[in-house]
Amino acid sequence: MQYNFEEIISREGTKSVKYDLRQKLFGATDIIPLWVADMDFRSPLEIEQAICKRAKHPIYGYTLQNDQFFGAAKRWLKKRHQWEVSTKSMVFSPGVVPALYMIIHSFSQPGDKIIVQTPVYHPFYDVIKGNGREILTNPMQLQNGKYEIDFKDLELKIDKKTKILLFCNPHNPGGRMWDKEELERLGNICLKNNILIISDEIHMDLSLFGKPHIPIASISEELAQKSFTCFSPGKTFNIAGLNSAIVSIPNPDLRKKFFRAMEASHLFIGNTFGTEALIAAYKHGKEWLDQLLPYLKENAEFVCNYFEKHIPEIKAMKPEATFLIWLDCRGLQMDDDQLSEFMIKQAKVGLHRGIQFGEEGRQFMRLNIGCPRPILQQALQQITKAVKEIEI
Numbered sequence: 271m272q273y274n275f276e277e278i279i280s281r282e283g284t285k286s287v288k289y290d291l292r293q294k295l296f297g298a299t300d301i302i303p304l305w306v307a308d309m310d311f312r313s314p315l316e317i318e319q320a321i322c323k324r325a326k327h328p329i330y331g332y333t334l335q336n337d338q339f340f341g342a343a344k345r346w347l348k349k350r351h352q353w354e355v356s357t358k359s360m361v362f363s364p365g366v367v368p369a370l371y372m373i374i375h376s377f378s379q380p381g382d383k384i385i386v387q388t389p390v391y392h393p394f395y396d397v398i399k400g401n402g403r404e405i406l407t408n409p410m411q412l413q414n415g416k417y418e419i420d421f422k423d424l425e426l427k428i429d430k431k432t433k434i435l436l437f438c439n440p441h442n443p444g445g446r447m448w449d450k451e452e453l454e455r456l457g458n459i460c461l462k463n464n465i466l467i468i469s470d471e472i473h474m475d476l477s478l479f480g481k482p483h484i485p486i487a488s489i490s491e492e493l494a495q496k497s498f499t500c501f502s503p504g505k506t507f508n509i510a511g512l513n514s515a516i517v518s519i520p521n522p523d524l525r526k527k528f529f530r531a532m533e534a535s536h537l538f539i540g541n542t543f544g545t546e547a548l549i550a551a552y553k554h555g556k557e558w559l560d561q562l563l564p565y566l567k568e569n570a571e572f573v574c575n576y577f578e579k580h581i582p583e584i585k586a587m588k589p590e591a592t593f594l595i596w597l598d599c600r601g602l603q604m605d606d607d608q609l610s611e612f613m614i615k616q617a618k619v620g621l622h623r624g625i626q627f628g629e630e631g632r633q634f635m636r637l638n639i640g641c642p643r644p645i646l647q648q649a650l651q652q653i654t655k656a657v658k659e660i661e662i
């Protein structure tokens with residue numbers, strides 16, 4: 271089947287966070303929303319069919335995540351990423367972020383330090399602070415338009431209170447896919463200092479230029495035993511609203527403790543439709559994804575080339591993975607409030623404020639390219655016009 275990613279599908283009135291919150295967030299509804307990380311593409315047909323089939327059965331009671339569920343994930347990881355994960359190691363979670371919160375809750379104490387490489391996906395801060403833990407920032411270095419981990423800074427900052435690394439692989443918002451050497455070096459630092467690794471790999475399937483994704487837990491058995499790998503089909507297949515994620519925890523003691531926390535908080539019971547959707551996505555989604563990735567790659571190239579040519583005041587960081595582009599807007603010489611106001615009021619485009627991703631995101635913004643190209647074209651033209659107006 272040939273998918274048409276140029277199809278414009280109205281999401282208005284579907285209770286979509288991206289569209290139906292525009293009045294509240296931006297004070298207007300005529301804003302092109304390119305912020306929250308879901309896409310404007312139709313999901314694979316097989317997912318829609320699986321949900322419709324299940325919806326026809328009129329009882330929507332508690333639903334089991336059985337061997338079919340974890341088996342579909344296992345086969346996906348093996349085929350797509352050549353990563354062998356046993357179904358036994360997998361635990362269900364109603365989302366990646368709830369899992370991040372519960373792991374921190376279960377495996378650290380108030381006052382302990384959790385490492386994050388900043389700028390980073392903003393809920394990372396919330397799950398640490400929400401648990402009363404301390405954030406240990408390891409700011410990344412921006413080198414040749416690409417983020418690099420500052421290992422020296424990390425080693426200097428680690429102390430006895432440092433218990434967990436909350437890692438983003440691939441990285442949001444930088445779009446970096448970490449290399450084997452980087453993962454080994456980071457992993458060794460964690461092993462040496464007895465630090466557990468929570469690896470958020472939700473963007474693992476979204477490599478745009480063919481670079482293979484390397485799960486940090488696949489580096490060595492020693493690292494696997496210290497790690498929690500969180501993933502889901504939510505970003506990949508545009509089903510974030512269906513809340514089905516998995517955490518792979520090879521170490522049986524860590525797994526038992528995590529499962530007990532999920533059980534105690536009743537987070538271990540999955541959503542009826544999310545369960546069907548995950549199975550269908552991992553069983554049948556390959557063809558759709560193989561068509562999506564070249565489209566996203568061309569969107570990324572289109573956006574980066576456009577900024578370079580028409581709006582050189584804004585530097586777009588070309589992502590290796592994800593449908594998100596990190597924009598360095600320092601050339602516009604506006605503070606964060608002015609920048610937001612400018613994008614909303616002058617350009618009529620709703621971007622994500624960079625400062626939410628940490629101090630290093632000051633004067634940056636994040637742009638979502640998971641939409642038909644004509645929408646991006648329109649948004650970029652509006653930004654160009656707005657920039658020209660301030661320069662007159």
Ligand SMILES: Cc1ncc(COP(=O)(O)O)c(C=O)c1O
Nearest residue numbers: 307365366367368391442470472
């Ligand atoms: C790195 C990362 N982790 C987690 C999530 C959200 O995961 P979930 O909706 O499964 O909680 C996102 C969404 O943007 C993300 O970018």
